[in-house]
Amino acid sequence: MSGYVYVAGALSLLIAAGAMVAAVVAIAWGDLGMSVPAPVVQAVLVVWAITFLGAAAVFSRIAMSRLTVQRALRRQGPKGMILITPDTVREMAGVLLREELGVHRFRVHIRPQGEGLALQVTLRLPPGEEVPALAERLQSLLAQEVSAKTGLEVPEVRMVVEGTARPSRNR
Amino acid sequence: MAKDEELIGEVAEDGQISISRDVIATIAGLAASDVAGVAPPKGGAMPRGDAVRRLVDVEIAEGHVKLTLKVGVLHGRAIQEVAQALQTSVKNEVEKMTALPVDEVDVEVVRVVFPEEGRRKERSS
Numbered sequence: 001m002s003g004y005v006y007v008a009g010a011l012s013l014l015i016a017a018g019a020m021v022a023a024v025v026a027i028a029w030g031d032l033g034m035s036v037p038a039p040v041v042q043a044v045l046v047v048w049a050i051t052f053l054g055a056a057a058v059f060s061r062i063a064m065s066r067l068t069v070q071r072a073l074r075r076q077g078p079k080g081m082i083l084i085t086p087d088t089v090r091e092m093a094g095v096l097l098r099e100e101l102g103v104h105r106f107r108v109h110i111r112p113q114g115e116g117l118a119l120q121v122t123l124r125l126p127p128g129e130e131v132p133a134l135a136e137r138l139q140s141l142l143a144q145e146v147s148a149k150t151g152l153e154v155p156e157v158r159m160v161v162e163g164t165a166r167p168s169r170n171r
Numbered sequence: 172m173a174k175d176e177e178l179i180g181e182v183a184e185d186g187q188i189s190i191s192r193d194v195i196a197t198i199a200g201l202a203a204s205d206v207a208g209v210a211p212p213k214g215g216a217m218p219r220g221d222a223v224r225r226l227v228d229v230e231i232a233e234g235h236v237k238l239t240l241k242v243g244v245l246h247g248r249a250i251q252e253v254a255q256a257l258q259t260s261v262k263n264e265v266e267k268m269t270a271l272p273v274d275e276v277d278v279e280v281v282r283v284v285f286p287e288e289g290r291r292k293e294r295s296s
Contacts, residue, residue, distance in 0.1 A: 075251075079258040080238075080275035084250055091283045095246060151251030 003066030010059035017052035020045045065111065072112030073152065084150050086110050093119060096145055101138055102126050105165050116153025119146070124165035135159045190269055192231065196224040199238050199276075202264035203227070206257045208248035210284035212241050236265060239277040243284035254278040 024042045027034075034041060066086065074083045090108045097103040106123035119142055125131065139157040147154045200223025203209055211217055211226065218225065228239040238261060244250045258276040265273050 077255065077258070079255075079262055081277040082251065082254040082258075083277070083279045084254075085279065085281050088244075088250070088280050088282050092250075095283065149249050149251070151249075 003063045003070060006059045006063035006066065010056045010063060013052045013056035013059060017049045017056065020049040020052070024049070068112050069110050069117075072117060073150075075151065084152070089117070089119075089146060089150065092146060092149060093121070093142055096141055097121065097123070097138070100141055101134065102129075103134075103138075113155055114153070116155050117146070118156040118158070119154060120158040120160060122160040122162055124163045125161050126165050131161055190271070192229040193221075193224060195229045195231075195236060195238075195265060195269060195271070196227040197221055198265050198268050199227045199229070199240065199261045200224050202261045203240055203242065203257055206253065206260050208245050208253035209257055210243040210245050212243045212281045214243065214282075214284045231271075234271065236269075236271050236273045237275045237277070238265070238273065239279065241279045241281055243282045244280050246283050246285045250280050254280060 024045045027038050027042055027045075069086050070083070073086060073089065074081055089110055093108045094106070097106055097108075103121075103123050103126055106121055109120040109122070111118050111120075121138060121142070125134070138159050142157045143154040146152070200218075203226055204217040204219075204223055209217070217223070226240055226242060228241075230237040230239075240257065240261065242257065244253050257278055261276050262273045265271065
């Protein structure tokens with residue numbers, strides 16, 4: 001999803017939280033004749049408002065990250081702009097991880113770094129693999145291939161091992 | 172002259188020549204589909220005929236054209252090279268056929284497409 005969708009989501013959540021705060025104030029100022037005690041309603045609205053504010057903060061963070069990555073993936077050339085979407089880079093990295101390294105359970109995170117991109121691959125170690133050897137192959141393969149195919153610099157490839165994978169039946 | 176048409180030349184005695192955005196989009200789309208490594212953004216086979224217009228967004232301002240193309244790139248191809256070839260081919264073709272100057276051809280590569288994906292889609296349709 002585009003970063004702008006998350007911006008819209010964050011704004012909607014902020015408006016909703018604002019409306020709840022306004023409702024809490026309105027209840028405090030006047031007797032609205034509710035069947036439920038006013039403090040209970042206020043407490044529920046405050047909890048909702050805090051939840052919505054938290055969600056808005058998460059959405060804003062995702063939006064900022066997506067928009068900055070998208071800016072890093074944009075190159076202005078003499079004939080116009082070339083934009084490679086983050087999903088394309090993720091997909092490309094995914095193919096390399098599956099086909100060249102035999103890694104099947106992973107997540108690829110992209111962030112801008114200088115004029116290029118930094119990649120972080122969080123994975124489950126395939127059976128029989130050693131971390132240092134895999135890290136070396138993964139780092140050189142991703143940096144070289146992604147850079148060659150996209151024309152973007154890849155100064156950093158980080159590998160995070162979050163567990164071990166069971167032997168796959170498919171491969 | 173209709174709103175989506177652009178005047179490309181005027182001859183007082185013989186009348187005027189105008190060209191619609193759809194025509195420019197079709198020319199650009201057909202030129203794009205001929206570039207090696209370009210695939211439709213949703214995978215499958217490249218659309219044919221007028222359907223190629225869907226890949227292109229055309230903006231015309233004061234006789235100058237700006238085009239935006241959303242495409243996929245076939246797996247194994249260098250994205251940067253395919254995108255540059257696409258820009259050159261589309262710009263040349265539109266300028267040659269319409270005589271309108273093309274200021275910019277923006278290319279958005281939205282995904283990597285696998286060749287077998289196209290064959291699967293063709294078989295299922």
